[in-house]
Amino acid sequence: EEFQRLGVLGDWNNPYLTMTYDYEAAILREFGKFVKGGGVYKGKKPVLWCPVDETALAEAEVEYEDHTSPSIYVKFPIQATLRELANHHIALPLGAGISQVSIVIWTTTPWTLPANQAVCLHPDFDYAFVRVGDEVLVIAEKLVDAVAKACRLSGYDVLGVRKGRIKLGGFEGLRCRRPVSEGTSPILLGEFVTLEQGTGCVHIAPGHGQEDYELALKYNDPHGLPVIQTPLEVLAPVDDQGRFTDAAPEWRGKTVFEANPLIVQKMKASGVLLGEGTFTHPYPHCWRCKNPVIFRATDQWFVSMEKNDLRKKALEEIDSRVRWIPKWGRDRIYGMIQSRPDWCLSRQRVWGVPIPGFSCQKCGHVLYSPEIVEHVARLVEQHGTDVWFEREAAELLPTGTTCSKCGGHDFDKERDILDVWFESGVSHAAVLKPRGKAAGQVWWPADLYLEGSDQHRGWFHSTLLAGITTDGRAPYKSVLTHGFVVDGDGKKMSKSAGNVVAPQEVIKQHGAEILRLWVAAQDYREDVRISPAILSHLVDAYRKIRNTARFLLSNLADYDPARDAKPDERLSELDRWALMRLHDLIDRVRRGYEEYEFHLIVHALNNFCSVDLSAIYFDILKDRLYTFHKGAPARRASQRVLHETLLALTKLMAPVLSFTAEEIWQGIAERQRETDSVHLTQFPKADPRYRDTELEKRWEQLLDVRSKVQAELENKRREKLIGAPLEAKVLIDANPEKYDLLKRYEQDEDLPGLFIVSQVELKKVTHLPHYPDFEVKVVKAEGGKCTRCWRYQTSVGANAAHPELCDRCVEAIA
Numbered sequence: 001e002e003f004q005r006l007g008v009l010g011d012w013n014n015p016y017l018t019m020t021y022d023y024e025a026a027i028l029r030e031f032g033k034f035v036k037g038g039g040v041y042k043g044k045k046p047v048l049w050c051p052v053d054e055t056a057l058a059e060a061e062v063e064y065e066d067h068t069s070p071s072i073y074v075k076f077p078i079q080a081t082l083r084e085l086a087n088h089h090i091a092l093p094l095g096a097g098i099s100q101v102s103i104v105i106w107t108t109t110p111w112t113l114p115a116n117q118a119v120c121l122h123p124d125f126d127y128a129f130v131r132v133g134d135e136v137l138v139i140a141e142k143l144v145d146a147v148a149k150a151c152r153l154s155g156y157d158v159l160g161v162r163k164g165r166i167k168l169g170g171f172e173g174l175r176c177r178r179p180v181s182e183g184t185s186p187i188l189l190g191e192f193v194t195l196e197q198g199t200g201c202v203h204i205a206p207g208h209g210q211e212d213y214e215l216a217l218k219y220n221d222p223h224g225l226p227v228i229q230t231p232l233e234v235l236a237p238v239d240d241q242g243r244f245t246d247a248a249p250e251w252r253g254k255t256v257f258e259a260n261p262l263i264v265q266k267m268k269a270s271g272v273l274l275g276e277g278t279f280t281h282p283y284p285h286c287w288r289c290k291n292p293v294i295f296r297a298t299d300q301w302f303v304s305m306e307k308n309d310l311r312k313k314a315l316e317e318i319d320s321r322v323r324w325i326p327k328w329g330r331d332r333i334y335g336m337i338q339s340r341p342d343w344c345l346s347r348q349r350v351w352g353v354p355i356p357g358f359s360c361q362k363c364g365h366v367l368y369s370p371e372i373v374e375h376v377a378r379l380v381e382q383h384g385t386d387v388w389f390e391r392e393a394a395e396l397l398p399t400g401t402t403c404s405k406c407g408g409h410d411f412d413k414e415r416d417i418l419d420v421w422f423e424s425g426v427s428h429a430a431v432l433k434p435r436g437k438a439a440g441q442v443w444w445p446a447d448l449y450l451e452g453s454d455q456h457r458g459w460f461h462s463t464l465l466a467g468i469t470t471d472g473r474a475p476y477k478s479v480l481t482h483g484f485v486v487d488g489d490g491k492k493m494s495k496s497a498g499n500v501v502a503p504q505e506v507i508k509q510h511g512a513e514i515l516r517l518w519v520a521a522q523d524y525r526e527d528v529r530i531s532p533a534i535l536s537h538l539v540d541a542y543r544k545i546r547n548t549a550r551f552l553l554s555n556l557a558d559y560d561p562a563r564d565a566k567p568d569e570r571l572s573e574l575d576r577w578a579l580m581r582l583h584d585l586i587d588r589v590r591r592g593y594e595e596y597e598f599h600l601i602v603h604a605l606n607n608f609c610s611v612d613l614s615a616i617y618f619d620i621l622k623d624r625l626y627t628f629h630k631g632a633p634a635r636r637a638s639q640r641v642l643h644e645t646l647l648a649l650t651k652l653m654a655p656v657l658s659f660t661a662e663e664i665w666q667g668i669a670e671r672q673r674e675t676d677s678v679h680l681t682q683f684p685k686a687d688p689r690y691r692d693t694e695l696e697k698r699w700e701q702l703l704d705v706r707s708k709v710q711a712e713l714e715n716k717r718r719e720k721l722i723g724a725p726l727e728a729k730v731l732i733d734a735n736p737e738k739y740d741l742l743k744r745y746e747q748d749e750d751l752p753g754l755f756i757v758s759q760v761e762l763k764k765v766t767h768l769p770h771y772p773d774f775e776v777k778v779v780k781a782e783g784g785k786c787t788r789c790w791r792y793q794t795s796v797g798a799n800a801a802h803p804e805l806c807d808r809c810v811e812a813i814a
Helices: 020-039 082-089 110-115 141-150 212-218 256-270 305-322 328-339 370-383 384-391 420-425 426-440 461-469 502-511 512-521 531-554 573-594 598-627 633-653 658-667 693-718 737-748 751-755 807-813
Strands: 040-052 056-057 063-079 099-105 120-121 126-132 134-141 155-161 176-177 186-189 202-206 273-286 296-301 323-324 358-361 411-412 448-453 477-483 485-487 528-530 728-734 759-764 776-779
Touching: 020 040, 020 099, 020 370, 020 420, 020 426, 020 461, 040 212, 063 110, 063 141, 063 176, 063 202, 063 256, 099 110, 099 120, 099 202, 110 256, 120 212, 134 141, 134 202, 141 155, 141 273, 155 598, 186 212, 186 693, 212 328, 256 273, 305 328, 305 461, 305 693, 323 328, 328 461, 328 477, 370 384, 420 426, 420 461, 426 461, 448 461, 461 477, 502 512, 502 531, 512 598, 512 658, 528 531, 531 598, 531 633, 531 658, 573 598, 573 633, 598 633, 598 751, 598 807, 633 658, 693 728, 693 737, 693 751, 693 776, 728 737, 737 751, 737 776, 751 759
Parallel strands: 099 134, 120 186, 323 477, 448 477, 485 528, 728 759
Antiparallel strands: 040 056, 040 296, 063 099, 063 273, 120 202, 126 134, 126 155, 176 186, 358 411, 728 776
């Protein structure tokens, strides 16, 4: 009802609901297409994990908040002898009296050190060998001073510098003693290492980091294995609640955050802690419980970004067929797709759309196929997703299903559900395709997806990957991103701050149109401000538009377009100027809608109503409308322009001021409009016939003269020489060029009417003392005041039958 009150069009009697059985089945069928393509797999990988909610999270399900973490510098002693290091691996003499050479790493997650498997250096960075006492520390050369300061090192010397990768020997493959657990870890090379913070050396825990995991995969393959000798383990000794397991017995039962200070204390006691402090930085938090999350390797379901070239195709689609509004949206989503890991599809929740997979009780093999997914989808279509949780595995599988690996007949059903971002990502298939088909139309792909900027990593993102996988293209043609609503000072709204502006209250006080106008008037590419002052300003703008429509309607009461319309050649120059401005407006507004530049539309409409029409055209036209005979050709010609302006203006405002446009449309006589509703009519198009460059240039000059005349009239009004402008006579001395311009208008039109005065006297001069082209003087008008048109004319009193009228008005009433 609130959306309807806002004027939102929709099939309100037939909404799509995500919990209907057919919708849930559609989600599964889209998943089946992923399975058929071969990109779905189950594996152990590090994922964002909430220890409080005990579930994996997507990147779109985390919020980054400032968090203070431990900041520690840890020594990983190299196991090679000093002779081996100096003569073979680094070819650098270290001198006498050296007891130990260590790689120094920096981390803000001490709790990941029990899972350490390696140390990583950048192949192209310069690493300094820094002597401190009888030790040598290996640190990136550019970070030596920063590390020395953080760790309070004094009296250190740089013995030499070596690249991360050296042709003969080098760091790669050397082994270091682990600081908190048994065993040694190899030194590896990776280009993800940076010099932004830390030491330029990174501790690697494949079970607790995506880049760490990918590095482990690289070195565990046949090409990398000779370097490390023993495969790196994807170790994550942490359970669903974020507590250490038996795999890390020293801290068993402790949460990772409880274990942090204990691990630091152990390293301090063993002498491997070089320095410690704290570090405040943006850290991922669960969007539901608001607690810090961790990276943890678990068994999850994934969609490969490389299988079937999903990543490559998505990046190509971003640049080929999708229009991004604003344009920076393209860069945002491109960067996210380019660097994202495989898509984790599974969630550990008690209810949702299930992942239709099964594991063999005999051999543990995971069974899933398009046929199994379709079978489960049919059951869900009949009974809803509850069927998965209520029935046993045997009742959910097709009859006669056996394990493809061992031939077993007994299975356990999967307990994980599908990521809700997968559900939203396939909504295009569950909504647009069946509804378009039912309507006998093609509704896919969507013309437009629109949401906040956070959805580049959410809905826009998952929809793109889903569409590429199932249909070979994005399910949208355009994507529009808007900012978030903030208060008048640009601050986030909250009840505690008392700065919340509720839409319902705005509607109650000002009506839905003001809220619609506010939405359209903002540059949505940035955060959108709202306050009583902003709304008050929009109320004034809205009032100008309404008053414009009221003027147009009231002056068309006696107009019949079929009977009274005059051809173009009968239009005055003023009318042609007004038509030119109207069609320029149509062109700008159409482009505004096409480019989704709604704030420019509102500005254009407001400027047209208040300046072009109210301040100029209407102001000049009133004399013609009110004093000419109602059937006078000049009046009828102007009414034609007013009629065309009314129709076009109402249509142009209709998408924004929908209620007002319809109200105006219903106020137009049936003989003056082509349809029963403005929302059923054709949108106006600019007519190039009314584009007249010469006319535009002339009117720029005429309006310049008019503004100077009005300024002088205001001066004389303040001096109390005149009261109203019609009490004035204007004297204009003009150079030949300006004189010819004004004289032409005087002969063809009504020069006093242009200035809203009673009389104008032109004089051609070749030299002006103060201004180069013309000068203006204002004196009292001559003659008496006509009681009908209010102009002062010497002809007032000359007609015996109508002594109170000027000759112009006598002719009009004859």
